[in-house]
Amino acid sequence: xxxxxxxxxxxxxxxxxxxxxxxxxxxxxxxxxxxxxxxxxxxxxxxxxxxxxxxxxxxxxxxxxxxxxxxxxxxxxxxxxxxxxxxxxxxxxxxxxxxxxxxxxxxxxxxxxxxxxxxxxxxxxxxxxxxxxxxxxxxxxxxxxxxxxxxxxxxxxxxxxxxxxxxxxxxxxxxxxxxxxxxxxxxxxxxxxxxxxxxxxxxxxxxxxxxxxxxxxxxxxxxxxxxxxxxxxxxxxxxxxxxxxxxxxxxxxxxxxxxxxxxxxxxxxxxxxxxxxxxxxxxxxxxxxxxxxxxxxxxxxxxxxxxxxxxxxxxxxxxxxxxxxxxxxxxxxxxxxxxxxxxxxxxxxxxxxxxxxxxxxxxxxxxxxxxxxxxxxxxxxxxxxxxxxxxxxxxxxxxxxxxxxxxxxxxxxxxxxxxxx
Numbered sequence: 001x002x003x004x005x006x007x008x009x010x011x012x013x014x015x016x017x018x019x020x021x022x023x024x025x026x027x028x029x030x031x032x033x034x035x036x037x038x039x040x041x042x043x044x045x046x047x048x049x050x051x052x053x054x055x056x057x058x059x060x061x062x063x064x065x066x067x068x069x070x071x072x073x074x075x076x077x078x079x080x081x082x083x084x085x086x087x088x089x090x091x092x093x094x095x096x097x098x099x100x101x102x103x104x105x106x107x108x109x110x111x112x113x114x115x116x117x118x119x120x121x122x123x124x125x126x127x128x129x130x131x132x133x134x135x136x137x138x139x140x141x142x143x144x145x146x147x148x149x150x151x152x153x154x155x156x157x158x159x160x161x162x163x164x165x166x167x168x169x170x171x172x173x174x175x176x177x178x179x180x181x182x183x184x185x186x187x188x189x190x191x192x193x194x195x196x197x198x199x200x201x202x203x204x205x206x207x208x209x210x211x212x213x214x215x216x217x218x219x220x221x222x223x224x225x226x227x228x229x230x231x232x233x234x235x236x237x238x239x240x241x242x243x244x245x246x247x248x249x250x251x252x253x254x255x256x257x258x259x260x261x262x263x264x265x266x267x268x269x270x271x272x273x274x275x276x277x278x279x280x281x282x283x284x285x286x287x288x289x290x291x292x293x294x295x296x297x298x299x300x301x302x303x304x305x306x307x308x309x310x311x312x313x314x315x316x317x318x319x320x321x322x323x324x325x326x327x328x329x330x331x332x333x334x335x336x337x338x339x340x341x342x343x344x345x346x347x348x349x350x351x352x353x354x355x356x357x358x359x360x361x362x363x364x365x366x367x368x369x370x371x372x373x374x375x376x377x378x379x380x381x382x383x384x385x386x387x388x389x390x391x392x393x394x395x396x397x398x399x400x401x402x403x404x405x406x407x408x409x410x411x412x413x414x415x416x417x418x419x420x421x
Contacts, residue, residue, distance in 0.1 A: 214379055
C-alpha cells in the first residue's frame with residue numbers, strides 16, 4: 001500500500017481536495033464541483049495504486065455508514081413517494097470526503113497544506129462576515145441581509161442563512177482551537193500565524209450571527225477543551241465564557257435573542273418553538289417506528305399533527321434536531337445506525353488522542369476532530385445540521401483528519417512519511 005505520490009495524478013487529487021475545503025466556507029457549488037473531481041481522481045488512484053481505504057481499524061465506522069445508507073434506501077423505497085425520497089438520499093455521497101481525506105492526510109506536506117487551505121477559507125470569510133455586521137453590506141450577493149428585531153445585521157457570510165454560517169464557523173473555530181493548543185509547535189512563517197489567528201474571527205463572527213444554538217455549541221466546545229485538559233486551560237476557558245455571558249446580557253440585540261426568544265422556544269403551545277416542534281416530531285416517530293416517513297416526507301407527516309388552518313411557513317421541513325429527524329425519516333433502526341456512526345467516530349478520535357503511540361502532531365489532529373465534532377453535535381440538537389450540506393461537508397473533512405490518525409497507527413507496517421514542510 002503506497003503513500004500519496006508526487007506524480008501529476010496525486011497532485012491533482014490534492015489540489016481539487018484543497019480547493020474543496022477552502023471554498024466550502026463560501027460556495028457550495030465550487031466546493032462540491034471540486035469534490036466531485038477529487039472523487040473521480042481518487043477512484044483512479046484506488047485502481048492504480050491498489051490502495052485499501054477500508055482497513056480493520058476503521059471497520060465499525062464504515063460498517064455503520066454502509067448500513068445507514070442501505071437503510072435510507074430501504075426506507076425511501078417504502079415511503080409514500082419512493083422516487084422523490086430516493087432522490088433525497090443523494091447527499092450521502094458526502095461520506096466519500098472521509099476516505100479521500102484519510103488518504104491525503106497520510107503525507108505530511110499534504111496535511112499541512114490542507115489545514116492551511118481550510119484556515120485561509122475560514123479566516124477570510126469570517127472577516128467578511130464581520131464586515132457585513134459593521135457596514136450592513138452584502139458585497140457578493142443582491143440578497144437582503146438578515147436583521148434582528150432592532151435592525152442589527154446578522155452575519156451570514158456568503159451562505160443563505162445566519163444559522164448555517166454560525167454552525168459552520170463555530171465547528172471550524174473549535175477545530176482550530178484544538179489544533180493550536182497542542183504542545184507541538186506550529187509550522188513556521190505565515191502559515192503559523194494564519195492557523196493560530198483563524199479561530200478568533202471565526203468565533204467572533206459566530207456571536208454576531210445572533211444564533212443561540214451556534215453560540216451554545218461553541219461554548220460546549222470550550223467546555224470540552226476544559227474537560228480534556230482539566231486544569232491547564234480552565235482559567236482561559238472560564239474567561240472566554242464569562243466574556244460571552246457579559247456580551248449577551250449587556251447588548252440589547254443579544255439580550256433579546258438569548259433571553260426572551262430562548263424562553264419562547266420552551267413554550268409548549270408556541271408553534272414555532274423548539275419544544276412544540278420536537279413533540280410533534282416524536283409523534284411522527286411513534287406512528288412510524290420502523291421505516292419512518294422517508295427522505296422528504298417529514299413536512300407532509302408533520303402537517304397532519306397541526307391545526308387545519310396552520311400557515312404554510314409553520315409547516316417545517318425538518319425536526320430542528322438531527323436525531324429526531326433521522327428517526328422520523330428512517331425509523332428507530334435508522335436512528336440507531338446514525339448514532340453508531342457518531343459513536344464510532346468519537347470513540348476512534350478519543351482512542352487516538354489517548355494513545356501513547358501517537359505523535360504530538362497526530363494527537364493534535366485527534367483533539368481538533370474531537371472539539372469540532374462536539375460543537376457540531378451540540379448544534380445538531382436544536383437544528384438539523386447534518387442535513388445542511390455546507391456544514392456537513394466540512395464535518396466530513398474534520399472526521400477525515402481525525403480518522404487519518406487511526407488509519408496511520410493501525411497499519412501493520414508504517415511507510416515513512418515525507419516531512420517536507
